[in-house]
Amino acid sequence: MSRIRTITISTTLALGLGIALLWALGAQSQTATAAQAVEPSSALARTRVEIPRAPTAELHVCPAGCPYASVQAAVDAAAPGSVLKVAAGTYTDLHTRDGFTQVVYISKTVTLQGGYTTANGFADPPDPDANPTILDAQGKGRVIVILDAGPAIEGFTITGGYVEKPGGVGSGGGIYIHSASPTIRDNWIVDNSADGDGGAIFVNRGSAQILENRIVGNTATWAGGLRIINDADVQIVGNLIEGNVAQNTGGGIDLECCGGTTPLIARNVILNNDGSARGGGIIVNATYARLVNNVLAGNRATDGAGLFLEGSAGYPVSVTLIHNTLAGGPSGGEALWVGAYVTATLVNNVVSSHTVGFTNTTPASAIVTADYTLFDTTGVPYGSGVSSAHEFSGNLAFVNPSEGDYHLGHGSAAIDQGTQTGVTDDLDGDPRPTGPLPDLGADEVPRYVFLPLVLRGP
Ligand SMILES: [Ca+2]
Ligand SMILES: [Ca+2]
DSSP: OOOEEEEEEEOOOOTTSSHHHHHHTTOOOOOOOHHHHTOOOTTSOEEEEEEEOOOSOEEEEOSSSSSBSSHHHHHHHOOTTOEEEEESEEEOOOEEETTEEEEEEEOSOOEEEEEEOGGGTSOSSOOTTTSOEEEEOTTSSEEEEEESSOOEEESOEEEOOEEOSTTSOOBOSSEEEESOOOEEESOEEESOEEEEEOSSEEEESSOOEEESOEEESOEEEEOSSEEEETTOOOEEESOEEESOEEEEEOSSEEEESOOSSOOEEESOEEESOBOTTBOSSEEEESSEEEEESOEEESOBOSBOSSEEEEOOSSSOEEEEEESOEEEOOTTOOEEEEEOSSEEEEEEEEEEESOSEEEOOSOTTTOEEEEEEEEEESOSEEEOTTEEEEEEEESOOOEEEGGGTEEEEOTTOTTTTOOOOOSOOBOTTSOBSOOSSSOOSSSOOOOOOOOOOOOOOOO
């Protein structure tokens, strides 16, 4: 079986289809730059394209009896472009290089794929669930450090990472990324911690793609889950980000500085994170972001249980939220807290079980505009300084929120109440719109069409 990588390539929207609205929402130009060519933006029509992988070499790693017993040894031996197949096992060997201590140090473009087994001779496809492939720093260092390269890391459990602040930068307990363009896909990133920021993942510059991972139970002083700084052009798509805790600010995701790029946060479920003082689900300081088709639910913080946005005079915040589900938890709090120097533009979102929906604490320098919003069981939908149009109220009828299922149930008041924005899929990848109009929030409910049975003659 030939091995292929499926990447998502944005295609140009049909001419005239929602372009004016996309511009109004601050969407990027449709000029096909290289960076945009791989952007899995939910706002763009998408085509699945299969590109052959042609590894220059294939290296096998297993705990005993293979050419390499350590992932690091295989990385060191690999030529750029190689594929490293790693079999089930727990890899705990630590290495100190360039002042970093970790299980795997990568500064070359290779593919690391976990989930193999020696039982079938490393046959494809890998199955990380059946063959758990664990990189465990056992609390003695980071798990992975990636510098200045574009490796792919897929199918691992990344755990036990810890970095302390004294004598180091204290960032990125699980994965530390600097000036690199890695693809981090389909991993479990669990129970890592940082004395500084970014318990699970820290990204400084570069263009990381963080796709379809489960990022659970990580802790840090700032940013329990992911911290992204210095114009890193990240795409955070399709992840479960759950139960991460920051002692100070930023439970799930922290985007910071400087507005040179617009990170995409799409199709994530951001659940039950704790940002302590600020930003339970997401905190954005002094940069831009585009949020599409996310569920933020059950997150907690003193200010901004769901999202906290704040800029400064030189570094404003600009955030677009389209088709997000913002659901509170037992502590309620604000779905969206807005401070100074912010432009927040919201379309087709739903809010439930929050004490307050949207705030604007500093109308002198912040603009909060909400269009097509459904408020369900929200104490105060929005405060002064927020302009809102096309408001709805009603029962969202989530399928099973106590189990984290925020899909729209039968009869939900959000169905077919949205406006066309050019977003062509939903949280699940279902086509949008189904039926006459888009549904509000992250989910589009499939429409079951009963076609008449036509009997044809012989
Ligand atoms: Ca619909
Ligand atoms: Ca759906």
